[in-house]
Amino acid sequence: MSYRPSPEEFGYTFGGRAPVAKVRPGTIVELFTEDCFGGRVRTVDDLPSQVCEFPYLNPVTGPFHVMGAEPGDTLALHFISITPARDWAVSTTFPHFGALTGTHTTAMLQPPLEERVWRYDLDTAKGVAVYHARNSDYSVELPLDPMHGTVGVAPAANEARMTITPDAHGGNMDTPELRAGVTVYLGVNVAGGLFSIGDGHGRQGHGEVCGTAVEAAMNTVVAVELIKGVATPWPRMEDDLHLMSTGSARPLEDAYRISQHDLVTWTSALTGLDTLDAYQLVSQGGQAPVGNVCDTNYTMVAKLPKSYLGTPAPYESAHSRLRALGAQYEG
Amino acid sequence: MSYRPSPEEFGYTFGGRAPVAKVRPGTIVELFTEDCFGGRVRTVDDLPSQVCEFPYLNPVTGPFHVMGAEPGDTLALHFISITPARDWAVSTTFPHFGALTGTHTTAMLQPPLEERVWRYDLDTAKGVAVYHARNSDYSVELPLDPMHGTVGVAPAANEARMTITPDAHGGNMDTPELRAGVTVYLGVNVAGGLFSIGDGHGRQGHGEVCGTAVEAAMNTVVAVELIKGVATPWPRMEDDLHLMSTGSARPLEDAYRISQHDLVTWTSALTGLDTLDAYQLVSQGGQAPVGNVCDTNYTMVAKLPKSYLGTPAPYESAHSRLRALGAQYEG
Amino acid sequence: MSYRPSPEEFGYTFGGRAPVAKVRPGTIVELFTEDCFGGRVRTVDDLPSQVCEFPYLNPVTGPFHVMGAEPGDTLALHFISITPARDWAVSTTFPHFGALTGTHTTAMLQPPLEERVWRYDLDTAKGVAVYHARNSDYSVELPLDPMHGTVGVAPAANEARMTITPDAHGGNMDTPELRAGVTVYLGVNVAGGLFSIGDGHGRQGHGEVCGTAVEAAMNTVVAVELIKGVATPWPRMEDDLHLMSTGSARPLEDAYRISQHDLVTWTSALTGLDTLDAYQLVSQGGQAPVGNVCDTNYTMVAKLPKSYLGTPAPYESAHSRLRALGAQYEG
Amino acid sequence: MSYRPSPEEFGYTFGGRAPVAKVRPGTIVELFTEDCFGGRVRTVDDLPSQVCEFPYLNPVTGPFHVMGAEPGDTLALHFISITPARDWAVSTTFPHFGALTGTHTTAMLQPPLEERVWRYDLDTAKGVAVYHARNSDYSVELPLDPMHGTVGVAPAANEARMTITPDAHGGNMDTPELRAGVTVYLGVNVAGGLFSIGDGHGRQGHGEVCGTAVEAAMNTVVAVELIKGVATPWPRMEDDLHLMSTGSARPLEDAYRISQHDLVTWTSALTGLDTLDAYQLVSQGGQAPVGNVCDTNYTMVAKLPKSYLGTPAPYESAHSRLRALGAQYEG
Structure with missing residues (x-):
């Protein structure tokens, strides 16, 4: 279309x-x-x-x-x-x-x-x-x-x-x-x-x-x-190598908090780690690329290599399937 | 009604x-x-x-x-x-x-x-x-x-x-x-x-x-x-003794800034004081009652005794007229 | 002296x-x-x-x-x-x-x-x-x-x-x-x-x-x-009618949080109310006069009428004793 | 030593x-x-x-x-x-x-x-x-x-x-x-x-x-x-490929502002670009790695590839000289 x-x-x-x-x-x-x-x-x-x-x-x-x-x-x-x-x-x-x-x-x-x-x-x-x-x-x-x-x-x-x-x-x-x-x-x-x-x-x-x-x-x-039937509290992203959570708020630390909090709870859900163990893993392995610091809310991204989590397949492996669909389209 | x-x-x-x-x-x-x-x-x-x-x-x-x-x-x-x-x-x-x-x-x-x-x-x-x-x-x-x-x-x-x-x-x-x-x-x-x-x-x-x-x-x-024909950038209030400007934002200092900024520019417009002279008067005479520090935006009020401004009649004396109308209603 | x-x-x-x-x-x-x-x-x-x-x-x-x-x-x-x-x-x-x-x-x-x-x-x-x-x-x-x-x-x-x-x-x-x-x-x-x-x-x-x-x-x-032997986490004040806690931090909501948190825990200690009951009382009866919003840390005050707390005598009634001492000096 | x-x-x-x-x-x-x-x-x-x-x-x-x-x-x-x-x-x-x-x-x-x-x-x-x-x-x-x-x-x-x-x-x-x-x-x-x-x-x-x-x-x-005789307002860093400015403050956007402001003025000083032209270049080419969001002040870094600035030699080429000294030490 x-x-x-x-x-x-x-x-x-x-x-x-x-x-x-x-x-x-x-x-x-x-x-x-x-x-x-x-x-x-x-x-x-x-x-x-x-x-x-x-x-x-x-x-x-x-x-x-x-x-x-x-x-x-x-x-x-x-x-x-x-x-x-x-x-x-x-x-x-x-x-x-x-x-x-x-x-x-x-x-x-x-x-x-x-x-x-x-x-x-x-x-x-x-x-x-x-x-x-x-x-x-x-x-x-x-x-x-x-x-x-x-x-x-x-x-x-x-x-x-x-x-x-x-x-x-x-x-x-x-x-x-x-x-x-x-x-x-x-x-x-x-x-x-x-x-x-x-x-x-x-x-x-x-x-x-x-x-x-x-x-x-x-x-x-x-x-x-x-x-179907899977809720997402804040926008998330996935590429071939990373999981990403976003947060948008003011002040900027709240955008950071939302995104890191979501990444911790997501990590916990995907791996079975308890909340504090997931908090620790994200604390040492996580990245925090800044989005915007100029809009009506500021945006931060929390980002983690998927390799740190074994072989997570979030959202019923939607990324892999869509990736394949995209390759087909471009091919 | x-x-x-x-x-x-x-x-x-x-x-x-x-x-x-x-x-x-x-x-x-x-x-x-x-x-x-x-x-x-x-x-x-x-x-x-x-x-x-x-x-x-x-x-x-x-x-x-x-x-x-x-x-x-x-x-x-x-x-x-x-x-x-x-x-x-x-x-x-x-x-x-x-x-x-x-x-x-x-x-x-x-x-x-x-x-x-x-x-x-x-x-x-x-x-x-x-x-x-x-x-x-x-x-x-x-x-x-x-x-x-x-x-x-x-x-x-x-x-x-x-x-x-x-x-x-x-x-x-x-x-x-x-x-x-x-x-x-x-x-x-x-x-x-x-x-x-x-x-x-x-x-x-x-x-x-x-x-x-x-x-x-x-x-x-x-x-x-x-x-008619008078714009108001942020909600304002007036009682018998005070002018008030509001600001709602995060972090709380931005709510404070908006409200004080509006009170300064309003004071300048009502008195003919230049911006810095109005800034000084509000700085020494102004109050800052806190509204909320819990909602999705926080609210601060900037408040100034009208007596500091001579006899201001903002908004075409709307407050006085409405006060009289109210007295009549209650009377 | x-x-x-x-x-x-x-x-x-x-x-x-x-x-x-x-x-x-x-x-x-x-x-x-x-x-x-x-x-x-x-x-x-x-x-x-x-x-x-x-x-x-x-x-x-x-x-x-x-x-x-x-x-x-x-x-x-x-x-x-x-x-x-x-x-x-x-x-x-x-x-x-x-x-x-x-x-x-x-x-x-x-x-x-x-x-x-x-x-x-x-x-x-x-x-x-x-x-x-x-x-x-x-x-x-x-x-x-x-x-x-x-x-x-x-x-x-x-x-x-x-x-x-x-x-x-x-x-x-x-x-x-x-x-x-x-x-x-x-x-x-x-x-x-x-x-x-x-x-x-x-x-x-x-x-x-x-x-x-x-x-x-x-x-x-x-x-x-x-x-002696009584610690005070953040500066507090007392006048004849009020207890006051202060907080100094950035952003401004953190100064507010510190001061209100201290007033809640102080209220709880003085009255025996549990933390949430004290939180509620301060929430409805408390004031929050702004200190500064310009220094390297901002300051807020949390203020409560002593009358809401029965007859509190904080700090071994130091305020009453000092008040009397002051009256004597001035007298 | x-x-x-x-x-x-x-x-x-x-x-x-x-x-x-x-x-x-x-x-x-x-x-x-x-x-x-x-x-x-x-x-x-x-x-x-x-x-x-x-x-x-x-x-x-x-x-x-x-x-x-x-x-x-x-x-x-x-x-x-x-x-x-x-x-x-x-x-x-x-x-x-x-x-x-x-x-x-x-x-x-x-x-x-x-x-x-x-x-x-x-x-x-x-x-x-x-x-x-x-x-x-x-x-x-x-x-x-x-x-x-x-x-x-x-x-x-x-x-x-x-x-x-x-x-x-x-x-x-x-x-x-x-x-x-x-x-x-x-x-x-x-x-x-x-x-x-x-x-x-x-x-x-x-x-x-x-x-x-x-x-x-x-x-x-x-x-x-x-x-000698060169002042530095906030800590800066340099590696082989990048210039970096830091800012430490609360809220987090102020740490961001300090670091970006310093990188803009530094860029301007190194290149002769006027302030707004430097602001634009940093806006599109700059990075903002997060330092800490947990200490008594938060820290942000503003980072720019040196290649975007021609051949800057800040601080009398101190980095190059020290790099050579280091290589000698390790060699």
């Missing part, structure tokens, strides 16, 4: 919207996502505060209704490929947004930082995104590492949340770990789950410190599975 | 719901609000985790559509009276909720605290709420000081938020400052504003440290006004 | 210094404290960053060795009177300091706020501190409410801490609750306790949002007592 | 202590460090709360006086090798310590987690640390990756700080980035700098979530250099 939204079909919330399509578990979906500026920032003279209009920021593609999904189930979304749709991308500062500036909640009396746009050249063949300084001739190639900042489902409790907010339903987690080859597990809160995807990044530093990444439209291929 | 919701008419979100009634500016509304447990916790044996069902917690009465209200306007809600509807109230601990326990976001591996219910006798004539210890004979009278924990409007950006969350739209701020005699100012985000009210407290300690207050159903009388 | 330090006798740390004098328990000490700028900011043209030199900020008077004090004991310091020593005081912004600006730890890329000085007239007879705007003619009288921002003892674990930092040893808590009539309880960590006092304020807003209060030199009279 | 402290020579503070030895710049120092428990936890039955005594935790070796070092200079410590001194190590939970439990500052009413000890077998030949579950037969090899949790100098402002606290002077940063091959840059605050080293870890997960790592005594070889 292939889906390219028309301009009026983009979504700006998780929840509160009717599905754009229904998909059966086992389906492979090819979709297009616009960048977080809705494609309106195209040159260094397109200041977001002038060409974009709140709340029409961070458009997502979806939501997709997964047939048979009910509260208490888990959606598995395997990202087969994430490919920049254009040969350029942009990044910007934005007034009162970012980690090293006062914001609307970390309210300061200082004037905002200058709003500035950087345009990157993307070369998918060479695998690079080229940075160009604005106030000098300096230029450097950074490795391309495409990912999606935003993926999630309709929240629980009849909520509708802006797509820029990450929380237990997923959303704008902005973690570089969400790249091709990864399976994302999302707990279902409403019938059909209603997943959406957006906010492609050509690459992203840890924490997205200035507030935006190398923002790029993407052509993305996702394989969709449904695990 | 008088409104008492039937059981199925209570709301559990701000936003995402059709109005229960339309009111003209200048109207006085008499309404009933149920307690945060939906009235289901009646004895010390009614544990909330057993008799209540997520997300049907913290019911609100409303939303009310204020005729003529449009985004960019401000609603003024003057609380003429807040009267306990029963001669009892309850308070409880609740697993993974409260400031001195691990929670779903401040995630801990320790088992939750015991869930326990306390039942208070309310004596409105005497003006007391009587505390009874559960594990001893100790009992003491605390002053009755009725207030509403929850008041707000539909959020911006097409969001719908659980009623337990406070944010820029108001919501579950849980501040004891929101008592009778106070006018609350709420920025309008959608046509009609769509205000709702709930979560009455017979009284509340600062921060609601155990997670709940003296939870009580209320008969409340509110006078409604509309200030 | 009377003590007025010569310029080279002021201290800038708690710990790491020899005592300036020894006092017997039961002694009344009359002392002079300089303002936080060492008296160098005298006019609106004296910018602190130019006339003061780090780390010679926030001078304290002391330390005083209390004879017989040993680790595990508690010092009781009863403030008989706190009187401004001059008829003026100053307040300032300071680069990278204050709650509504980026700081050295809440690091921002924005330039610092303007550094500006305000000079207050103090009229102790009339009981006012007069604010004068710098960029307009606006002027207003604020109530005088003298207090000490800084009081503490030598820390545990052989630490020496800058006087601007509040922590378990006391220090720069900057709470307006520390006024005349109050007894402060400080746990002893080293032989003699080694208490110091400084940082008088003519008055202070809640949180000291701009970073400084109405900074004033003080003539202060303190009665000193020693409670 | 070689130094092995006798039991009474270990230090428990940064600052407040006389040097154990003087070293000339250019010296290679071979030293022994004890583990954070002072070597007293040797079996799973040695509970730290029973065999250790506060404040005699986290002993450090030093301080060393570097000849010629004065405030405003920078010490460069290049870690040539870090080798476990025994074939075992331990890790433990500890009451009220760790990220997933209430602590003395994140104060909770829940009882502490169980105190439990794990003993690791270290096999330096094979390069593994072997985890053994306590309540099952589960065992797994984790890669050995030796590092020092604690390195620092005497603090500014006449402070003395417990060795368990990280701050601008270094201290207990607990970052796995501090491994052999790395040069650490520390700003000098007092004559001689007075550096100390301790708290070896066989390996450590990100954040040290349970509060302790694979705690091991170490034989460590360090080359010492002095860069």
Whole structure:
């Protein structure tokens, strides 16, 4: 199945919207996502505060209704490929947004930082995104590492949340770990789950410190599975070598706590280790890649090599099956 | 106008719901609000985790559509009276909720605290709420000081938020400052504003440290006004002697920052003082009553005696007019 | 006993210094404290960053060795009177300091706020501190409410801490609750306790949002007592009507947690209520006056009317005895 | 030069202590460090709360006086090798310590987690640390990756700080980035700098979530250099491929802010990029390895490949020179 939204079909919330399509578990979906500026920032003279209009920021593609999904189930979304749709991308500062500036909640009396746009050249063949300084001739190639900042489902409790907010339903987690080859597990809160995807990044530093990444439209291929009767409290991820839990909250230590707590309890469930033994193993073997430290909630990932856990097969081996399905598709 | 919701008419979100009634500016509304447990916790044996069902917690009465209200306007809600509807109230601990326990976001591996219910006798004539210890004979009278924990409007950006969350739209701020005699100012985000009210407290300690207050159903009388063309970034309050700004965020210092920042800029606008002169005046004259330190966002209030500002008449003197209207009603 | 330090006798740390004098328990000490700028900011043209030199900020008077004090004991310091020593005081912004600006730890890329000085007239007879705007003619009288921002003892674990930092040893808590009539309880960590006092304020807003209060030199009279064999985990206070616990930490909710936790356990110890019954009573009856939200640690106070606890006589009724001693002195 | 402290020579503070030895710049120092428990936890039955005594935790070796070092200079410590001194190590939970439990500052009413000890077998030949579950037969090899949790100098402002606290002077940063091959840059605050080293870890997960790592005594070889007239605001590190800045504070986002802010300004100084251009480059190219999320301050590292900056030679190429010196030593 292939889906390219028309301009009026983009979504700006998780929840509160009717599905754009229904998909059966086992389906492979090819979709297009616009960048977080809705494609309106195209040159260094397109200041977001002038060409974009709140709340029409961070458009997502979806939501997709997964047939048979009910509260208490888990959606598995395997990202087969994430490919920049254009040969350029942009990044910007934005007034009162970012980690090293006062914001609307970390309210300061200082004037905002200058709003500035950087345009990157993307070369998918060479695998690079080229940075160009604005106030000098300096230029450097950074490795391309495409990912999606935003993926999630309709929240629980009849909520509708802006797509820029990450929380237990997923959303704008902005973690570089969400790249091709990864399976994302999302707990279902409403019938059909209603997943959406957006906010492609050509690459992203840890924490997205200035507030935006190398923002790029993407052509993305996702394989969709449904695990019945298995709940997932916070978004989880799996790649060939690692298990990952996420947490999104403020302050940042709470995002860390949620993600590590989930990884400890998940480890315990997969191995039969008691809670403290699992806590110890995660404490020494675990990683903690930073997601974002700029959004309305911050995001941390807790990550553990699967090799430390014997041969875990979480979610009925969904990752292996989807991996095979993806290989078939690409093959 | 008088409104008492039937059981199925209570709301559990701000936003995402059709109005229960339309009111003209200048109207006085008499309404009933149920307690945060939906009235289901009646004895010390009614544990909330057993008799209540997520997300049907913290019911609100409303939303009310204020005729003529449009985004960019401000609603003024003057609380003429807040009267306990029963001669009892309850308070409880609740697993993974409260400031001195691990929670779903401040995630801990320790088992939750015991869930326990306390039942208070309310004596409105005497003006007391009587505390009874559960594990001893100790009992003491605390002053009755009725207030509403929850008041707000539909959020911006097409969001719908659980009623337990406070944010820029108001919501579950849980501040004891929101008592009778106070006018609350709420920025309008959608046509009609769509205000709702709930979560009455017979009284509340600062921060609601155990997670709940003296939870009580209320008969409340509110006078409604509309200030056209005046925006309000975060909920504000006014009583006969003070101006108040609120902020709701995490960590707690950000709630403090938002509220103080708003009070500084409001002071500057009302007096013509430049920003730093206003900052200085608020720094020495301002108060900072804690709202809640237990909800999904924490709330702080920034409060300044009006006498420090000459004779400010914010919002076209709405408080004075509504005060007079209230006196007439009660008279 | 009377003590007025010569310029080279002021201290800038708690710990790491020899005592300036020894006092017997039961002694009344009359002392002079300089303002936080060492008296160098005298006019609106004296910018602190130019006339003061780090780390010679926030001078304290002391330390005083209390004879017989040993680790595990508690010092009781009863403030008989706190009187401004001059008829003026100053307040300032300071680069990278204050709650509504980026700081050295809440690091921002924005330039610092303007550094500006305000000079207050103090009229102790009339009981006012007069604010004068710098960029307009606006002027207003604020109530005088003298207090000490800084009081503490030598820390545990052989630490020496800058006087601007509040922590378990006391220090720069900057709470307006520390006024005349109050007894402060400080746990002893080293032989003699080694208490110091400084940082008088003519008055202070809640949180000291701009970073400084109405900074004033003080003539202060303190009665000193020693409670043997009673430990105190965090500084506590008592006035005629209230018990108070403090907490100093970051983020602000942790300062709140420490102070409320201590008040709950103290309440439990004084009344025999079990922990949860005490938690409930504090939750409904407790107050939470904000201390500072600008120093290297933030400070919160947890406060409870003694009347809610029957007739508690904490610390062997030290407050009552010291109150009487103070009345005798003043009489 | 070689130094092995006798039991009474270990230090428990940064600052407040006389040097154990003087070293000339250019010296290679071979030293022994004890583990954070002072070597007293040797079996799973040695509970730290029973065999250790506060404040005699986290002993450090030093301080060393570097000849010629004065405030405003920078010490460069290049870690040539870090080798476990025994074939075992331990890790433990500890009451009220760790990220997933209430602590003395994140104060909770829940009882502490169980105190439990794990003993690791270290096999330096094979390069593994072997985890053994306590309540099952589960065992797994984790890669050995030796590092020092604690390195620092005497603090500014006449402070003395417990060795368990990280701050601008270094201290207990607990970052796995501090491994052999790395040069650490520390700003000098007092004559001689007075550096100390301790708290070896066989390996450590990100954040040290349970509060302790694979705690091991170490034989460590360090080359010492002095860069005159160059100040360093927060500890920095350099390896062959990366520049690193650190920040230690609470909440965790402030540790992130400090480290990223320092990396941005350092990048700007090394490349001539203006601040915003450097902010952008760090935002897209930077990493943010978590140090600790359990100590009295949390630590984050900001890390950038040197290749993104052309050919930077920070600190007069100290890393290259020390690297060569180290190779000579090992060769």
